[in-house]
Amino acid sequence: MKEISGGVCAPKGFLAGGIRCGIKTSSQKKDLALIYSRKICNTAAMYTSNKVCAASVQVSRENTAGGKLRAIIANSGNANACTGQSGMNAARRMARLAADALGISEKEVAVASTGVIGVPLPISSIENGIGALKESLRADGQGHADALEAIMTTDTRKKEIAVEIEIGGKVVRIGAMTKGSGMIHPNMATMLAFITTDAAVENAALDSVLRLAVKRSFNRLTVDGDTSTNDMVVIMANGEADNPPVSNTDKCTADYNAFYSALEYVCTTLARKMARDGEGATKLVTVTVTGAENEDTAETLAKSVASSSLVKAACFGADANWGRVLCAMGYAGVDFVPEKTDVSFKSVAGEIEVCKKGESVPFSEEKAKKILSEEEIEILVNLNYGSEKASVWGCDLTYDYVKINGDYRS
């Protein structure tokens, strides 16, 4: 597997574009994105588990239910959530506008929105912009940058990736873009992520690999513990690579595993990028729990640590306050033996053990501070119990998180 450029346009047959149509009123940034496949795609998707979900989620859920898609239209600057029947009408209209412009069925279009909740979507801006949006689909494969820009809100970094692998003797590509920086918490698809591939993948297999990859990536990401109303992850596979289709009946084959591994790599890379770009974050904090009886226990404990406001604030202050790590594990609601648990901190500056069998060990505060002052830090917990493990990605809690969210709407 190798990383390549091109994002969602790296796989054959995908075009993308993005424009500013005027939904964002407080900036001059792009706010409307389009991803389009020349051929019909097999599709799998995951949506927010929030009971309050955006109109776009409801419409996309309907349109992806059949497992076929050709396009995704997405706007930023407005979540189209808590907007009632008129919001549903606007989301459907958005799909229809894209479908009409592209000459496809509106059922082949997924709709995504991100931004402020509870404000009517200015659908007329999208109506006025739809022609320009279609024009923005660049044939040179560079449209991914515009599309990506158009789905960003408080994101400060562009989060995209593409990889190339070989399946059944054919070169196959997976590309992806994502936005998400606040209101991100695991327990389902956790932000907007659009994944394209020119691999031929049967629908059932696409669903299986997406679910597992999301479980191990986006669902192990936490920025502020808030599960959004608008989250979705969509993967479109158009088969233009001409490989023998990846199928669930070949679950143990090298091809299936190669595709899964590449997808997991794409998703975990983006999940890490999102954690690093968490609102106000100065640090990527990876919490890894090893020595667990099973992966789920490891994940639950790691999530509890990564979600703790006190742990996050300590990371911001580069304070080796390991007691908060154990404390957060203690209220996670799963079984472990505090008296067996070891805790270390790690970064490029080194590694230091701070807790052995649930108790303090003497350590150099100076060295710990140095380790925790890096931009990427790891909290390593060994339960010394079993052989399973899981990593969760989070970030520190900073002044800027408070600043960004203290007045988001203005």
Next chain:
Amino acid sequence: MKEISGGVCAPKGFLAGGIRCGIKTSSQKKDLALIYSRKICNTAAMYTSNKVCAASVQVSRENTAGGKLRAIIANSGNANACTGQSGMNAARRMARLAADALGISEKEVAVASTGVIGVPLPISSIENGIGALKESLRADGQGHADALEAIMTTDTRKKEIAVEIEIGGKVVRIGAMTKGSGMIHPNMATMLAFITTDAAVENAALDSVLRLAVKRSFNRLTVDGDTSTNDMVVIMANGEADNPPVSNTDKCTADYNAFYSALEYVCTTLARKMARDGEGATKLVTVTVTGAENEDTAETLAKSVASSSLVKAACFGADANWGRVLCAMGYAGVDFVPEKTDVSFKSVAGEIEVCKKGESVPFSEEKAKKILSEEEIEILVNLNYGSEKASVWGCDLTYDYVKINGDYRS
């Protein structure tokens, strides 16, 4: 019922005191407290549900199991948690030191600690200070102030109360003190709270009223979502008021209800004070959910809103971002109908409806900002479904929370 002065010393027969023995190294503040009853007390207690719990919690749990107590010794500056067998030895020694000084059995002493986790308790400081601690028990009823000061950590306000009621023709008093400002989250006794009363109350009744009062007060309080390793609530009833004993067999009588109501008032008043004094908080945020099918659903939804980092940051910024309120309810994991839900904001500056039946209603941003700029604000949610309700107390998320917790240990 009327409020009176004197805190835990207001009930007859209770003495209190507090000194500095040197556990706190970064300040010259008091750090060792004692509460003592001349007569043996019926006792009920509740402890942290955190799997990682302090040695003091383990020792106190043993000593209160029999329902009898005469004293509480408490230190601040060190949590004596994650300190292994030597921590257990230190906690037992602390009980014995108090018992020997007071001439009572060590089984009649509860032990409490609060402060940094994972650092050995300097028991020699307590040994050296125990004489002075006993001397600090003031006969003039003013020792409560010293005791209270000695259990404070990052608390900025003194949180105590006392009330007087009549039971069976006798004047009865309840007094209480509490500390707690960070690492506070519901789902059990949530900080240190010591309650004294001169009422005669049978053990089973004391247990019943404490559990219900805590459920409706301290367990509806959230500062940062972290459940501490050290939380405990202890009530001591010495019977010196000579009232006919309050008993569970009289659960529907006026006396039982009067005692319960007074205790609930004491606990909710302290819970509100703790929320207002949440680390870095500039505002007390009360979330009230009405129109629920049952009280537990209302509580769960209100807790989810009060715990949301995004809601808390919006409160700090006085931003009427009601979409975040609905969003937080949506991931609370209980049933409600978003399309029926109304949301208002309220304070002494007025009340404003911002969401009706799950959708935006036009409202004056200026008026909303004014309302949310007050020091005590309310988020009112009506589910328009049933007739039950619950209130939860929280606070805003501020720069200072991050500052305080970014470098707590130094």
